[in-house]
Amino acid sequence: MTPADTMRAPADHTITPRDIRFDTTASHGRPWMGGDPVATAVFNALSMTFPDGERLFMDAVRNYRDQLSGKLLAEARAFIAQEAIHSREHVGLNAGLDRGHYPIDAIETEMRSRLEFLRGRGPMAMLGVTIALEHFTAMMADMFLDAPDFWAGVPEDLVRLWQWHAMEESEHKAVAFDVWREATRDWSPVKRYRMRVRIMVISTIFFTSNICRYSAKLLMADGMGSWKAHLSVLNYLFGKPGLFRKSWTAYWDWFRPNFHPWDHDNSDKLNRWRATFAPPLAA
Numbered sequence: 001m002t003p004a005d006t007m008r009a010p011a012d013h014t015i016t017p018r019d020i021r022f023d024t025t026a027s028h029g030r031p032w033m034g035g036d037p038v039a040t041a042v043f044n045a046l047s048m049t050f051p052d053g054e055r056l057f058m059d060a061v062r063n064y065r066d067q068l069s070g071k072l073l074a075e076a077r078a079f080i081a082q083e084a085i086h087s088r089e090h091v092g093l094n095a096g097l098d099r100g101h102y103p104i105d106a107i108e109t110e111m112r113s114r115l116e117f118l119r120g121r122g123p124m125a126m127l128g129v130t131i132a133l134e135h136f137t138a139m140m141a142d143m144f145l146d147a148p149d150f151w152a153g154v155p156e157d158l159v160r161l162w163q164w165h166a167m168e169e170s171e172h173k174a175v176a177f178d179v180w181r182e183a184t185r186d187w188s189p190v191k192r193y194r195m196r197v198r199i200m201v202i203s204t205i206f207f208t209s210n211i212c213r214y215s216a217k218l219l220m221a222d223g224m225g226s227w228k229a230h231l232s233v234l235n236y237l238f239g240k241p242g243l244f245r246k247s248w249t250a251y252w253d254w255f256r257p258n259f260h261p262w263d264h265d266n267s268d269k270l271n272r273w274r275a276t277f278a279p280p281l282a283a
């Protein structure tokens with residue numbers, strides 16, 4: 001099987017790293033998500049996981065670079081460039097969090113020890129978790145590009161940061177998956193499917209529980225009681241507005257045996273968003 005057989009993005013699909021810098025000072029010291037402390041805690045928790053998480057994604061794809069060629073190799077390079085710039089911008093956003101007030105050091109220490117454990121399990125485990133978490137980011141990205149209600153009252157530069165990130169996540173949503181398909185081309189369909197299911201179950205448990213716990217810790221640092229903090233976050237994620245619940249049907253698509261991220265072709269929406277951002281500055 002050649003790389004072209006594994007790739008199902010629209011034929012004219014391109015992935016373009018856009019080297020954009022965002023002014024995140026409007027987030028400093030305030031509930032920048034429209035004045036909502038719970039939404040702010042959830043988005044801060046997501047942002048806190050991105051720099052280390054995206055470094056893992058880059059390394060996971062880079063590990064298989066020697067097995068790639070042609071369009072997939074070019075896409076892998078663009079994927080790495082996009083994630084590197086995302087990481088940089090989220091470091092900037094996270095720098096606005098008061099490390100003396102919030103337990104950021106403790107959260108980062110826990111997160112990094114888990115990622116180190118994962119790295120110790122080898123390149124295939126890293127790539128497996130990457131394709132599962134890229135499914136989550138693709139689901140959230142698709143929603144962020146279509147949900148003005150999430151951004152009501154959020155400062156313009158911060159909205160643009162999340163929309164830019166969402167747009168590029170959508171653009172490269174299949175790259176790690178196609179690299180994994182290439183890396184497992186000699187596996188039987190059953191072995192591939194079993195790995196996808198196993199890795200998604202594990203990633204779902206860790207990703208949702210981590211975001212929930214980290215968000216609650218941020219709220220508790222602001223004085224909210226433990227129960228209220230956890231219930232508020234659960235409600236935000238799975239009740240109203242339902243950050244995770246809203247993309248539940250897309251989530252389950254993963255478990256179809258022949259699933260591919262481009263089964264959900266959102267290229268029309270993506271093209272509309274691409275037009276709203278400046279021309280690419282980085283090649």
Ligand SMILES: [Fe+2]
Pocket residue numbers: 054082083086087165169
């Ligand atoms: Fe990213």
Ligand SMILES: [Fe+2]
Pocket residue numbers: 057083134137169172
């Ligand atoms: Fe990504």
